[in-house]
Amino acid sequence: KNQVEQSPQSLIILEGKNCTLQCNYTVSPFSNLRWYKQDTGRGPVSLTIMTFSENTKSNGRYTATLDADTKQSSLHITASQLSDSASYICVVRGQAGTALIFGKGTTLSVSS
């Protein structure tokens, strides 16, 4: 069964610290993986999208990595800011036009 598991479920860090969120998936065959950020009360916003051949991709202070062999991805946030407080959702697309599989998200709280 195609699944996307994220950890931790929630995380609290101090402003200025770094953190790493994990995503493991069993979707096969695999097409691409994306990370979304969802602020409270808003729709998700895309941070990165990575295909099979990409190992790392950055978007400002956000860096996503992908290991297609072990079916793992991580999202690293550098020098966190209060505005990083949100849910981060990992989404995986299988091939041949299959539907997107969403993880349940990691809720990040950045405190001052």
Add this chain to the structure above:
Amino acid sequence: DTAVSQTPKYLVTQMGNDKSIKCEQNLGHDTMYWYKQDSKKFLKIMFSYNNKELIINETVPNRFSPKSPDKAHLNLHINSLELGDSAVYFCASSQDRPQVETQYFGPGTRLLVL
């Protein structure tokens, strides 16, 4: 210049009523989606339309009926609302080019069934 817009933003209604949620995108995208996000924040796809044709129809009650009058609009009509329908409903769109499509989400419609 909102990319994906939904109306209404909030919807409070009684059990058994029929209601509609509207979605419009001005991005020129070919594909539109409806998602349901439950109280545990889990996003689940309900429907997907490509150029006005239904391409994904997950297991949702047939009380939910999407309607796409043109490729810029995808409305969601819900009959005989039930308590369990209370959730946030997100519309999204994408260009749907393989490998690179990014979904753009609307702000959500918060539905509360009493």
